[in-house]
Amino acid sequence: MGEDTPVLAVDGVSLRFGGVRALTDVSFAVRPGEIFSIIGPNGAGKTSMVNCISGRYRPTEGRIHFDGQNITRLGPNRRAGLGIGRTFQNLALFGHMSVLDNIMVGRHHLLKAGFLRGMLYWLGGAQTEELAHRREVEEIIDFLEIQPVRKAMAGTLPYGLRKRVELARAVALKPKLILLDEPMAGMNLEEKEDMARFITDLNAEWGMTVLMIEHDMGVVMDISHRVMVLDFGRKIAEGEPEEVMAHPEVRRAYLGEDAVQAEPVEA
Numbered sequence: 001m002g003e004d005t006p007v008l009a010v011d012g013v014s015l016r017f018g019g020v021r022a023l024t025d026v027s028f029a030v031r032p033g034e035i036f037s038i039i040g041p042n043g044a045g046k047t048s049m050v051n052c053i054s055g056r057y058r059p060t061e062g063r064i065h066f067d068g069q070n071i072t073r074l075g076p077n078r079r080a081g082l083g084i085g086r087t088f089q090n091l092a093l094f095g096h097m098s099v100l101d102n103i104m105v106g107r108h109h110l111l112k113a114g115f116l117r118g119m120l121y122w123l124g125g126a127q128t129e130e131l132a133h134r135r136e137v138e139e140i141i142d143f144l145e146i147q148p149v150r151k152a153m154a155g156t157l158p159y160g161l162r163k164r165v166e167l168a169r170a171v172a173l174k175p176k177l178i179l180l181d182e183p184m185a186g187m188n189l190e191e192k193e194d195m196a197r198f199i200t201d202l203n204a205e206w207g208m209t210v211l212m213i214e215h216d217m218g219v220v221m222d223i224s225h226r227v228m229v230l231d232f233g234r235k236i237a238e239g240e241p242e243e244v245m246a247h248p249e250v251r252r253a254y255l256g257e258d259a260v261q262a263e264p265v266e267a
């Protein structure tokens with residue numbers, strides 16, 4: 001596979017719920033090492049698109065390739081196993097479990113040793129594997145700066161920190177592509193700045209390709225390499241942040257038609 005093969009290629013994806021057209025003929029590709037953001041007004045189809053990629057929804061039409069492989073018909077678990085990780089718009093942590101256990105849960109499918117093998121090789125392979133496993137989890141905990149709360153019950157943490165633990169759990173699966181659904185939602189400015197830094201570091205230092213839905217335009221413009229804009233389920237623009245924001249249809253979708261028309265028009 002060449003370097004130019006996109007990590008993710010979405011081709012002509014449409015999604016209907018009965019009479020509702022959530023997505024209409026959307027195509028785009030995410031390149032290796034990119035932070036790619038999907039923006040758009042409420043109900044534009046952003047979460048629907050992420051759900052089509054993670055396997056939660058099956059597109060009515062179109063194809064999705066991950067790393068060159070057609071994954072359109074695969075279920076969510078197979079896609080996760082291939083290297084697609086995700087976080088959710090609403091928190092999905094086990095509130096009564098410790099931060100450490102919440103993160104370990106994410107990794108269980110990565111352990112090769114099954115029960116029998118574990119019994120046979122307890123003093124050998126499985127134990128070594130378990131140790132390596134723990135070391136990697138500790139590395140993620142250090143990286144996301146959650147050491148001080150590693151033993152705390154996840155449910156007792158402030159919201160911003162819980163979001164970070166959720167990110168840690170997704171990262172623990174070592175995904176090649178991570179889908180972030182509104183990672184900054186409900187955060188204060190400081191929490192947003194921290195989260196933006198973690199996402200850029202994950203991308204730059206750990207080489208993780210990121211596909212993100214985010215409403216906070218400041219963050220999107222700051223950290224995205226490329227942005228796609230959806231409106232009423234259709235793609236209306238795609239490109240680098242500045243060029244997308246200058247696009248007349250994007251301004252119309254965000255600012256309202258009147259605001260755009262009110263601007264002086266050159267003769």
Ligand SMILES: Nc1ncnc2c1ncn2[C@@H]1O[C@H](COP(=O)(O)OP(=O)(O)OP(=O)(O)O)[C@@H](O)[C@H]1O
Nearest residue numbers: 017020021022040041042043044045046047048049
């Ligand atoms: N499970 C569903 N059943 C029926 N309609 C749905 C379902 N999920 C989404 N829709 C509809 O599909 C359209 C796109 O919704 P979606 O949640 O993908 O938009 P969004 O851009 O993520 O919005 P928001 O920014 O508000 O989260 C909306 O009209 C929504 O009502």
